[in-house]
Amino acid sequence: MKASKVKLANLPTPISKATRFSAELGAEVYIKRDDFTGIEISGNKVRKLEYVFKQVLEQGYKSVITTGGLQSNHCRATTAVATKLGLKTTLLLRKTEDPVVEGNFFLDKLFGAEIIFCTPDEYRQSRNQIMNKIALEKQNNGEKCFVVPEGASFGIGSMGYFNAMEEILDQEKEMGIVFDTIVSATGSGGTYSGLYLANKYFNLNKTIIGFSVCDDSHYFKNHINNINKEAIDYLDKEIDLTTDDIHINDKYSGIGYAISRPEELEFIEYFARLEAIVLDPVYTGKAMYGLYNEIKAGTFDNAGNILFIHTGGLFGLFPKQSQFEY
Numbered sequence: 001m002k003a004s005k006v007k008l009a010n011l012p013t014p015i016s017k018a019t020r021f022s023a024e025l026g027a028e029v030y031i032k033r034d035d036f037t038g039i040e041i042s043g044n045k046v047r048k049l050e051y052v053f054k055q056v057l058e059q060g061y062k063s064v065i066t067t068g069g070l071q072s073n074h075c076r077a078t079t080a081v082a083t084k085l086g087l088k089t090t091l092l093l094r095k096t097e098d099p100v101v102e103g104n105f106f107l108d109k110l111f112g113a114e115i116i117f118c119t120p121d122e123y124r125q126s127r128n129q130i131m132n133k134i135a136l137e138k139q140n141n142g143e144k145c146f147v148v149p150e151g152a153s154f155g156i157g158s159m160g161y162f163n164a165m166e167e168i169l170d171q172e173k174e175m176g177i178v179f180d181t182i183v184s185a186t187g188s189g190g191t192y193s194g195l196y197l198a199n200k201y202f203n204l205n206k207t208i209i210g211f212s213v214c215d216d217s218h219y220f221k222n223h224i225n226n227i228n229k230e231a232i233d234y235l236d237k238e239i240d241l242t243t244d245d246i247h248i249n250d251k252y253s254g255i256g257y258a259i260s261r262p263e264e265l266e267f268i269e270y271f272a273r274l275e276a277i278v279l280d281p282v283y284t285g286k287a288m289y290g291l292y293n294e295i296k297a298g299t300f301d302n303a304g305n306i307l308f309i310h311t312g313g314l315f316g317l318f319p320k321q322s323q324f325e326y
């Protein structure tokens with residue numbers, strides 16, 4: 001890999017077997033605890049941000065702007081990282097009916113982010129233009145501002161999970177095990193892209209499956225392929241890119257991004273009582289629920305050792321607390 005990083009996360013994150021869950025399903029399910037990457041920076045985004053912020057610092061930026069939903073883990077992690085490095089943060093957040101200050105949004109404010117809202121339509125159609133315009137205004141005022149796209153899912157951000165795969169290979173040696181199938185939630189595609197590229201780069205022949213939490217598999221195959229095309233600039237070897245071997249399961253995104261169905265929340269409770277591990281309602285809860293159902297349906301019968309990447313999201317659970325009937 002030709003990129004380098006700033007060290008921000010607590011790595012390597014541990015891998016442990018979900019023993020009772022595995023026994024119930026008759027499968028071998030291990031969990032990589034990327035929810036342990038830190039407290040303020042918890043989750044998968046910091047792995048990408050380690051590479052992004054290396055560029056930000058090297059190129060002399062004074063601030064960053066990024067975007068996401070009101071409860072974006074990415075926006076919270078970016079704000080925490082920028083603050084730690086002495087940089088200012090602006091967040092362009094998709095405004096919902098009445099934004100309650102809680103969870104990740106509360107932490108954004110606690111860390112002192114400047115918040116700008118946009119409508120869901122603006123978010124869908126022109127979030128990058130809006131961010132570029134704001135960055136330009138800041139630049140004209142003498143504050144060089146770096147634009148981080150949604151989820152840090154772009155070329156350099158992809159190196160975060162390329163590096164995570166290198167970490168997994170070291171852990172396989174230590175543990176004396178091979179993970180045949182790797183599973184994670186897919187929201188903006190950067191996590192999948194990094195794992196995918198490392199799988200090809202090192203000829204690992206692992207099956208990598210992303211459970212979509214929003215768009216359909218057709219969208220993600222193209223979107224991830226585009227991230228891959230940007231990311232190969234940071235690799236020192238040719239890699240054949242095709243959408244054919246990008247595996248996205250879009251059957252468990254439910255009734256929409258960040259909206260929960262009762263069965264998903266019941267599954268989070270079931271899993272918490274089985275493994276004492278907290279899944280989040282937006283990403284890992286849907287992905288693990290998908291994995292659970294697919295294993296039960298027999299589609300993972302040849303999956304071998306399965307490694308589920310717990311990508312974090314804890315702070316997004318608390319705004320959903322009232323939907324649990326306790």
Ligand SMILES: *Cc1c(COP(=O)(O)O)cnc(C)c1O
Nearest residue numbers: 073187188189190191283311313
């Ligand atoms: C962003 C996020 C994901 C999805 O990762 P992408 O790289 O955006 O696909 C999964 N889980 C959590 C908790 C996240 O915050």
